[in-house]
Amino acid sequence: MRRFRNSLWLLLAAAAVLAQTASEKPSLDVRRVGARLMCQCGCKDSVATCSMLECGFSKPAKERIARMQAVGMSDDQIVQAFIRDYGQGIYLAPPNAFGWIVPYAGVGLGLVVIWLFIRKYRKPAPVAEIGAMEIDDPNLAKYKDQIEKDLAKLE
Amino acid sequence: MENLGSLALLLAFCVAIYAALASVAGRIKRKPFLVVSGRRGVYAVWALITVASGVLVHALMAGDFRFAYVWEHSNRSMPMLYKFAAWWGGQEGSLLLWSWLLATYSMVAAFTNRRRRRDFMPYVTGVLMTVQVFFLLLNNFVANAFKVFALDGRITALPDGNGLSPLLQYPAMAIHPPMLYLGYVGFSVPFAFAVGSLITRQPGDGWIHTTRRWTLVAWLFQSAGIMLGMAWAYHVLGWGGYWGWDPVENASLLPWISGTAFLHSVMMQEKKGMMKVWNIVLVSATFFLCILGTFLTRSGVVQSVHAFARSEIGKYFVGFLALGIAATVYLILERLDYLKSESQLESVVSRESSFLFNNLILLASCFAVLWGTLFPVISAAVSGDQISLDADWYNRLMVPIGLFLLFLTGVGPLFSWRRTSVDSLRRNFQWPGIAAVVLVGALIAAGVRHFYALISFGFCLFVALTVLVEFYKGSRSIAARNGMNLARAAVELTHRNTRRYGGYLVHVGIVLMFIGFTGQAFKLSEVKELDNGDSLKIGRYDLRMVKLEHGEEENYLWDRATLDVFKNGSELGLLRPEKRLYKASRQSTSEVGIRQRLDEDLYLNFGGMSDDNQRAVIQAFVNPLVSWVWVGGLVLIGGTLICLVPSKIRMQYARTQVLRVTSSYATVQK
Amino acid sequence: MIIVIACILVIAAIAFVLGVRAKDLPAPEPVSPFERLDERKAAIYENLRDLQFEYRLGKLSDQDYQNTKKDLQKELAGVLAEADRMKAQIGENGFVPQLEPAPPKPAEPKESGFVCPSCGARFDKDLKFCGECGKPMKAVQA
Ligand code: HEM
Numbered sequence: 001m002r003r004f005r006n007s008l009w010l011l012l013a014a015a016a017v018l019a020q021t022a023s024e025k026p027s028l029d030v031r032r033v034g035a036r037l038m039c040q041c042g043c044k045d046s047v048a049t050c051s052m053l054e055c056g057f058s059k060p061a062k063e064r065i066a067r068m069q070a071v072g073m074s075d076d077q078i079v080q081a082f083i084r085d086y087g088q089g090i091y092l093a094p095p096n097a098f099g100w101i102v103p104y105a106g107v108g109l110g111l112v113v114i115w116l117f118i119r120k121y122r123k124p125a126p127v128a129e130i131g132a133m134e135i136d137d138p139n140l141a142k143y144k145d146q147i148e149k150d151l152a153k154l155e
Numbered sequence: 156m157e158n159l160g161s162l163a164l165l166l167a168f169c170v171a172i173y174a175a176l177a178s179v180a181g182r183i184k185r186k187p188f189l190v191v192s193g194r195r196g197v198y199a200v201w202a203l204i205t206v207a208s209g210v211l212v213h214a215l216m217a218g219d220f221r222f223a224y225v226w227e228h229s230n231r232s233m234p235m236l237y238k239f240a241a242w243w244g245g246q247e248g249s250l251l252l253w254s255w256l257l258a259t260y261s262m263v264a265a266f267t268n269r270r271r272r273r274d275f276m277p278y279v280t281g282v283l284m285t286v287q288v289f290f291l292l293l294n295n296f297v298a299n300a301f302k303v304f305a306l307d308g309r310i311t312a313l314p315d316g317n318g319l320s321p322l323l324q325y326p327a328m329a330i331h332p333p334m335l336y337l338g339y340v341g342f343s344v345p346f347a348f349a350v351g352s353l354i355t356r357q358p359g360d361g362w363i364h365t366t367r368r369w370t371l372v373a374w375l376f377q378s379a380g381i382m383l384g385m386a387w388a389y390h391v392l393g394w395g396g397y398w399g400w401d402p403v404e405n406a407s408l409l410p411w412i413s414g415t416a417f418l419h420s421v422m423m424q425e426k427k428g429m430m431k432v433w434n435i436v437l438v439s440a441t442f443f444l445c446i447l448g449t450f451l452t453r454s455g456v457v458q459s460v461h462a463f464a465r466s467e468i469g470k471y472f473v474g475f476l477a478l479g480i481a482a483t484v485y486l487i488l489e490r491l492d493y494l495k496s497e498s499q500l501e502s503v504v505s506r507e508s509s510f511l512f513n514n515l516i517l518l519a520s521c522f523a524v525l526w527g528t529l530f531p532v533i534s535a536a537v538s539g540d541q542i543s544l545d546a547d548w549y550n551r552l553m554v555p556i557g558l559f560l561l562f563l564t565g566v567g568p569l570f571s572w573r574r575t576s577v578d579s580l581r582r583n584f585q586w587p588g589i590a591a592v593v594l595v596g597a598l599i600a601a602g603v604r605h606f607y608a609l610i611s612f613g614f615c616l617f618v619a620l621t622v623l624v625e626f627y628k629g630s631r632s633i634a635a636r637n638g639m640n641l642a643r644a645a646v647e648l649t650h651r652n653t654r655r656y657g658g659y660l661v662h663v664g665i666v667l668m669f670i671g672f673t674g675q676a677f678k679l680s681e682v683k684e685l686d687n688g689d690s691l692k693i694g695r696y697d698l699r700m701v702k703l704e705h706g707e708e709e710n711y712l713w714d715r716a717t718l719d720v721f722k723n724g725s726e727l728g729l730l731r732p733e734k735r736l737y738k739a740s741r742q743s744t745s746e747v748g749i750r751q752r753l754d755e756d757l758y759l760n761f762g763g764m765s766d767d768n769q770r771a772v773i774q775a776f777v778n779p780l781v782s783w784v785w786v787g788g789l790v791l792i793g794g795t796l797i798c799l800v801p802s803k804i805r806m807q808y809a810r811t812q813v814l815r816v817t818s819s820y821a822t823v824q825k
Numbered sequence: 826m827i828i829v830i831a832c833i834l835v836i837a838a839i840a841f842v843l844g845v846r847a848k849d850l851p852a853p854e855p856v857s858p859f860e861r862l863d864e865r866k867a868a869i870y871e872n873l874r875d876l877q878f879e880y881r882l883g884k885l886s887d888q889d890y891q892n893t894k895k896d897l898q899k900e901l902a903g904v905l906a907e908a909d910r911m912k913a914q915i916g917e918n919g920f921v922p923q924l925e926p927a928p929p930k931p932a933e934p935k936e937s938g939f940v941c942p943s944c945g946a947r948f949d950k951d952l953k954f955c956g957e958c959g960k961p962m963k964a965v966q967a
């Protein structure tokens with residue numbers, strides 16, 4: 001399913017030309033900023049989560065973030081710098097609470113529906129539960145024998 | 156040839172329209188001629204699409220590069236298997252496959268029921284043919300597979316084709332799409348039966364009995380398709396995992412989840428005549444999710460969720476979905492009175508309620524996945540912000556839901572129908588519950604601190620034990636009564652109620668898969684640039700690079716690393732991850748090196764060459780317990796196959812009185 | 826050539842679809858008025874059977890067993906009563922006169938096989954023990 005992601009290995013060739021030092025294990029700081037930037041390699045992930053090894057975009061981007069952080073730029077400034085270079089399209093808003101609330105609201109709604117369902121269909125509790133196997137309605141009593149006979153056969 | 160293919164498709168389109176109209180008109184006007192003629196139309200549509208598919212497949216196998224489709228998706232050097240698989244390698248062909256599968260299913264449904272359920276079969280035919288008309292519309296006018304190349308007005312063949320993407324040239328990937336489609340398409344049949352019985356206000360739940368097998372078969376294929384997709388991702392994509400929550404994967408998961416909910420909630424209707432509306436809603440939802448899934452996988456809009464409605468084919472799908480959903484909703488609302496529940500809940504603590512929660516959780520996870528797939532689009536539309544939801548987001552959302560589902564899988568079957576007293580609960584829960592607590596305690600003592608993992612392992616043991624106890628008690632009873640040994644008795648037990656015990660096996664499969672999923676909590680990964688003689692340490696493994704080679708084959712260039720694997724100092728053997736760069740398509744693929752064991756996999760991926768072109772970038776993963784995902788998948792499939800075997804029990808009812816009367820009544824009437 | 830094949834295809838399709846002769850039309854199948862009741866009855870029997878089995882395995886408490894069994898029996902009696910009412914109605918209307926008395930339950934003679942002497946279950950193989958009730962069923966052939 002990630003076939004498209006890998007199709008971008010093409011970019012690898014280009015990436016190899018650029019000399020960089022590897023930053024395989026981005027620090028938490030780099031990841032935090034990287035999560036706000038959309039990887040432009042076509043993977044739909046953020047710079048922080050692009051799982052393509054040697055990605056032509058996210059790898060140098062991570063290094064650039066690290067360099068910018070090293071000279072003391074704030075998260076905002078870094079993101080702004082990327083937006084200047086690549087356009088507003090690169091910015092990824094943090095998934096707001098909405099993304100979380102809606103699924104759980106769905107669960108909550110479902111619970112309410114179940115509660116209503118149970119309330120609607122719950123049989124009123126019988127006055128007293130009797131242990132005996134009696135069919136109390138006389139109209140039905142005549143079937144009792146037949147049922148018992150059939151039951152014996154069922155086993 | 157291409158004309159023959161196009162003609163057959165066009166003819167199929169016309170006949171399908173005729174069949175839909177004739178069946179329904181024949182039923183309304185009570186004209187048997189039209190009904191029979193409509194049914195024959197179904198057979199004719201199948202034959203015509205078969206001809207068209209035959210033409211396409213022949214062109215692919217023979218390498219007829221006048222066809223644009225053949226040129227785009229095959230080339231001369233491809234093995235025959237993949238030439239055949241190119242039938243579904245591209246959009247046009249795969250939509251043709253969809254049509255053909257639907258025609259096949261429709262034909263089988265029409266044929267097997269030709270003498271039965273005469274009052275609503277025409278509607279079933281009508282619904283199936285309506286869906287068929289939609290897909291034939293696409294086959295004919297939107298994504299025609301029979302386009303040919305022309306030069307100066309003359310049809311010309313190109314020398315050689317593009318070839319199938321190398322990533323797809325894997326056996327698992329070659330059969331993955333047809334499996335998924337068999338599942339997607341299969342749900343049309345239960346849907347059609349549901350609509351037919353709704354329109355004609357059938358008393359009872361005949362449509363459920365008639366379609367249970369269809370549903371199970373469709374569900375089975377879908378499960379198999381999803382598993383194949385996971386196995387493919389794991390073995391081919393090289394990122395060390397099998398599920399990345401991307402839209403295509405989600406699309407295949409959605410109808411599977413709602414189908415699972417449907418499989419369970421029909422039991423409420425069969426046993427107690429409740430939840431009739433809900434069951435209709437669930438089949439319809441499953442069917443429309445299948446259509447959505449086809450659309451997502453096959454419209455090529457996967458790359459960007461924002462292209463949903465922009466692609467041309469997307470408009471047709473959106474239109475079809477909108478019309479279909481509106482019509483179904485209208486029909487359900489129209490017939491609400493007929494869908495009244497027949498009985499009530501005796502107690503809140505009962506199998507009935509456990510099914511309610513089962514459905515709640517399954518639907519919630521279905522909704523969460525759907526929401527995650529669409530959220531970026533919604534968010535962009537509402538606030539203009541782009542959002543990407545990564546795998547972490549899904550995992551955080553889905554793990555608690557999944558764990559709850561696992562828990563329910565264990566407790567649900569222990570509740571008895573109608574009512575379950577505390578005493579009954581204690582009998583069934585006590586020992587599995589204690590064992591699970593002991594296991595969690597032991598794991599904590601052993602130093603496991605991962606919260607979800609602890610819960611998950613506890614639940615896994617709990618569910619597995621409850622199922623085991625069920626099998627044991629049942630077999631013991633049968634063994635004692637019939638003088639068999641325990642193993643035979645277990646087979647006998649399963650055979651007597653294949654649905655129950657097959658279902659339990661499916662649950663065991665789910666448990667095993669959860670064990671595999673939980674292993675992800677302890678995943679290790681490491682990346683390093685290695686030269687000959689360098690080594691990399693990951694977990695208890697030491698890897699030493701012994702050889703780094705490069706080479707060239709006819710179709711591709713390759714780099715291969717050979718690593719010697721040591722675990723706790725002892726040598727285990729060599730692994731050879733490789734990277735290939737295909738010359739024609741400039742695509743590269745990974746041949747990962749995996750040491751697969753039941754406890755953990757060591758997974759090596761050749762990432763590429765370092766910047767100075769001297770060293771190999773090796774990505775290493777230790778994936779604990781992944782193999783259980785595959786084992787669980789196989790158990791799940793085996794369990795479903797058992798569910799498909801007819802139970803011995805069912806046949807026993809023919810002897811009861813009313814039935815005897817009925818059959819004589821029926822003969823008298825003739 | 827292609828044109829000929831194309832013509833044949835078109836004509837064959839149309840002829841097949843429209844060429845429905847009178848004898849292809851199926852005779853209307855007999856519809857049992859009891860179908861729905863049979864279905865319900867079968868479902869209740871299945872539930873009862875299940876219940877008994879689970880009880881035997883010790884999954885249910887006595888209380889639960891008795892209560893649920895009583896419920897199911899009541900429902901079953903309801904269905905049987907309904908069936909009788911229908912039978913009586915049909916009898917009055919004269920459709921099926923021979924069914925008027927509640928029919929006894931004859932073992933159908935044309936059915937062959939091996940019948941368990943204790944429970945009446947029928948098998949097509951000669952079993953030593955009954956597959957249903959487990960009692961020995963030596964050579965009692967129907
Ligand atoms: C992803 C999770 C699950 C899967 C894939 C699954 C799958 C299945 C399948 C395929 C069957 C057989 C159905 C048939 O043959 O018609 C079945 C039966 C059953 N399932 Fe599940 N199930 C899941 C979760 C659950 C849960 C959460 C519950 C809890 C209520 C549950 C309760 C049952 C019961 C009670 C049966 C029927 C046993 C019988 O016939 O008495 N399942 N399941």
Ligand SMILES: [Zn+2]
Binds near residue numbers: 941945956958
């Ligand atoms: Zn017997």
